[in-house]
Amino acid sequence: MNNFDYARVSDVAEAVKLKAETPDAKFIAGGTNLIDLMKYHVEQPRRLIDISRLPLNVVEETSTGGVRIGALVPNSTLAYHPIVESRYPLLASAILAGASAQLRNMASTGGNLLQRTRCAYFYDVSMPCNKRSPGAGCSAIGGLDRNHAILGASPDCIATHPSDMCVALAALDATVQVTGAQSERAVAFADFHRLPGDRPDLDNTLRADEIITAIELPAQGFATNHSYLKIRDRLSYAFALVSVAAALELDGGRIREVRLALGGVAHKPWRNAEAEAALRGQAPGDDAFDRAADMLLADAGAHAHNGFKIPLARRAIRRALTQAANGTPQIQSTKTIR
Template sequence: MNSFTYTRVDDVSIAVREVASDKGAKFIAGGTNLVDLMKENVERPSRLIDITRLTLGEIEPGQDGGLRLGSLVTNTEVAYNEEIERRYPLLSKAILAGASAQLRNMATVGGNLMQRTRCCYFYDTATPCNKREPGTACSAMAGFNRSHAILGTSGHCIATHPSDMCVALAALDAVVHVTGPTGERTVALVDFHRLPGDSPEIDTNLRTDEIITAVDLPAKGFAEHYSYLKVRDRASYAFALVSVAVALEMDGDRITEARITLGSVAHKPWRDPKIEALLHGQNASRNNFERIAGALLQDAKGYGHNNFKIELAKIAIVRALSQAAFKEGHA
């Protein structure tokens, strides 16, 4: 691990000023991802700015009847909050599907959003990686890529985004609040993370001199018809091969609104509103679900070891839609 300096702040404006003054600085709260990356010599910050004393650790009423999650609220606090469980059970289920209880006790909302995309070659400093060192190569392309992306890839990177929480937040149309030297702004969750393109080293649209302060949940939580399905190699403490967050509004057997977000298939949570709209006004049936699954995966591309994920994702979409529509145990 490289040497670094350490600063603790207790005000958002000071945090912004400190990170803006040093291009090598990183914020640290729970540290569940950053510290691991530092141990592996993947991240080498010149300075750590401890933000755990900022007053961003509350869940409180948001705008227009929604809820606001402070960026320092822990994953455990979100998952077991009574209002979240009642109004946004999709989010609670997604968080509880991820990591271990110990990690959820430390991991924060903001830190979860800022997780680096997952790839064994990204963590292995002995191999070329465009995400770690732009312009080298993507070792996963011709390497062992069983867990890698099948959508939104580029010739520079096929890593996937690892978060369960963010998949649910994308389906719920959450909004991220950030603050920087020029003031505050908001970013829709679906636009917060980036596809790799020509710059896979940049995971999000958060600027280096900005800090996440909160995430807003809209009033509509889809508490009746929802499902979070996570397909993984073992039943606990494993990243998904494919995950699916589904949120539906139903009128009898007819779907009036549909949200479908895929996880672990792309560099960001994957959602396509145009394809979701094809379900609007349709009956909840296996035929319609299979048609939507095929449409969502029509541009999918495997790289050898991960070819199976295309068919797996289709099956998972159909199953998650069925669970949400017919309340077959909200997995």
């Protein structure tokens, strides 16, 4: 691990000021991802800015009927918060599907959005990686690509985003609140993470001096008809091969509103507005769900070892939508697939 300066801040203004002074500085809260990256020499910041004492750890209702989640709320606190459990159970389920209880106790909400890919080539500094060293090449392309992207990839990167929580936040149409040295702004969740393109080193659209302060959810939480389904190699403490966040609003036996997001398949949580639109007004069932899956996966492309992800994703989409329509969401505590 490289030498670095350390500073603990007490307010957001001080945090962004220090970040602006040292662009390659890193904010640290729980450190559940950053410390690993530093140990592997993937990240070598000159300065760590400890934000763990900032007053950003509150979950509160907003004036518009939604909820505001402070960036430093621990994942475990968020998953079991009464507002989230009752009004946004899809989010609670996704959080509980990820990591381990110990990591969820430390990991922050804002940090979850910023975690980096678990691509093995990204972590191995002896291997070329465009995400780690732009222009070096992508070792995963032509390498062991079983866990890699089938959607939204580019000739420069086929890594996937690792978060479960972010898949639910994408489905719930969250908004990310950020503060910089000069201004504050709100970023639609769909615009927060980037596809790799020719700059896979840029995971998101945060500016160099900005910090996440909160995530806001709209009033519609799909509390009755929802499911988060995660398919992985082992039943706990494993990243998704494919995951699905499905949320429905039913009216008179028809789908009035729908949200559908995939994880484990792209550089960011994956949604398709046309697939969601095709489900509105339809009676829930296999035919409608299969059509939506076909639309979601229309542009999917396999590499040498991950072709199985395409039919796996198709089946997972149907299963998650069926669970949501029946009001029988996937239960994370039992670690079984219904």
